[in-house]
Amino acid sequence: MAERRVLITGLGVLTPLGNTVAEFWEGLKAGRSGVGPITHFDASKFTTRFAAEVKGFNPEAYMERRDVRHIDPFAQYAIAAAKQAVADAGLQITPENAERVGVLIGSGIGGISTWEEQHSVYLNRGPSRISPYFVPMMICNMASGQVSIALGAKGPNTTVVTACATASHAIGDAMAIIRRGDAEVMIAGGSEAAITPMGVVGFCAARALSTRNDDPQRASRPFDRDRDGFVMGEGAGILVLESEEHARARGAQVYAEVAGYAMTGDAYHITAPAPGGEGAARAMALALKDARLAPTDVDYINAHGTSTPPNDAVETAAIKQVFGDHAYRLMVSSTKSMIGHLLGAGGGVEAAVCALTIRDRVVHATINYENPDPECDLDYVPNTAREAPVRVALSNSLGFGGHNACLVFRQA
Structure with a gap:
């Protein structure tokens, strides 16, 4: 039996250069930098005081207002990018096909902002004031969980946590799920929202970050002789992957094949x-x-x-x-x-x-x-x-x- 081909039919992103694929791609082609001073919190005492933040994100464009405060930003980003990708793919998830549509979205760090907020509550107000949503908001698998709930996807639903390789593992593992016939469609990728005090100071302590505070937009300089560390970013990148048979049968657009x-x-x-x-x-x-x-x-x-x-x-x-x-x-x-x-x-x-x-x-x-x-x-x-x-x-x-x-x- 021939191995099933897996095609990319939808894309969704949330990035420091733009909150849609079109805006992001135009920024990349133009060579623009999404790096600037940290605005999420006061970083004035940090050795690195800049990052590549998502800008102007409105979670209520993708989820109900009542749900926003119970979903950590990393999962909010995943929902936004996944909904973009599914819309881009022209994919309709229905009761008839839901069990053949899966989700595999990873996060390297998960709900760190929730952890920080709830730790502060614990120290200042005591254990009785901890939110019942604390654990569900913090755990890394909740990007996949929340996306499957938001979209009604009932197929394979799992996650990957491998630090900086997370999303690539998620996409590769999702491809393998389709290849072996366990799903026709997988919504796959990664999401991260770790530009928080502890997220940044942790990488500062590891001496992994650039310290070009006087020139943030020129701090990320891969392969340059004068590179001095990475710049923290945040956002999400989600792909809709489909078996070739499923994609061709519904006349889907195709960006490329995930070949290996x-x-x-x-x-x-x-x-x-x-x-x-x-x-x-x-x-x-x-x-x-x-x-x-x-x-x-x-x-x-x-x-x-x-x-x-x-x-x-x-x-x-x-x-x-x-x-x-x-x-x-x-x-x-x-x-x-x-x-x-x-x-x-x-x-x-x-x-x-x-x-x-x-x-x-x-x-x-x-x-x-x-x-x-x-x-x-x-x-x-x-x-x-x-x-x-x-x-x-x-x-x-x-x-x-x-x-x-x-x-x-x-x-x-």
Whole structure:
């Protein structure tokens, strides 16, 4: 029996560059930065005082007012992006098909703002004042849970928590669910809302963040010699995935095919990548094998590209290990240069970028690339978007704990 093909038929995003796919994509192509001073809270005493925040989000556009205060922002973001994606796909979820429509949305950190608020209540007002909604608002699986409730999707419903690789694992696992016939449609991706005092100070303490407080918009500079850490972002990226048979039967639009997926583990360190990028390289090679493609078939890589000194050099080494001489013919760019690192949501937004790149034949730039690093010597599409045909795109997501995920997208 032939393996079922899985197609992308809908996209939804909430990002620091815009709260719709169209607004986000135009911002990316124009090379705009979504980074600025933190406004969610007073960060004046923090070593890093800027981030890439979602701006102007109105949750009541996507859910009832009475529900908003009982749903953490990370799940609100997931609901918004999922509803966008389903509308974009023209998908009707009905009692007749609901059991064949599933949800797989992850979050690396979950409801951290709820945790912080309720901890303050506990300290200042005592245990009797804790909200009964505390646990349901905090737990990471609630993005999937709330989306399934909001949409009436009764098929496979689960979640993934693998730090910065979360959304890519979610999309890959959702593809596998469709391939084996357990669902016809999966709503998949990631969501994150961790620009909170403890979220930011935790990464500050780990010395993972850029400290360019005098020039925030130029702080995220993947592969640049002077990179000094990542910029925190937030938002959601959700895809509607369908079996080819289901999509063609209803005449759905198709962005691209999810052609391959693989995941590996570094078994090395809780935050640092394995030297030489061995785990990332294996993930890329295995994803290409899953897609039945050769390295020379790939036109574009949407890099993990965090703007940290270790990641960018290691990822570059991993790409060269897998692609050999072809690495120097690839276009490689980092979405994070404009929207920061969306943590568990990053892979979802970047998967959407790959689909749009294939559709529109435009590769967005890596902005703030000014000073080449000898250890990062590939074509990073510096500073200006490029029109180019892209038939095959690859997306890397590499998470704390040594979690590596790679997705391969192909023109359908």
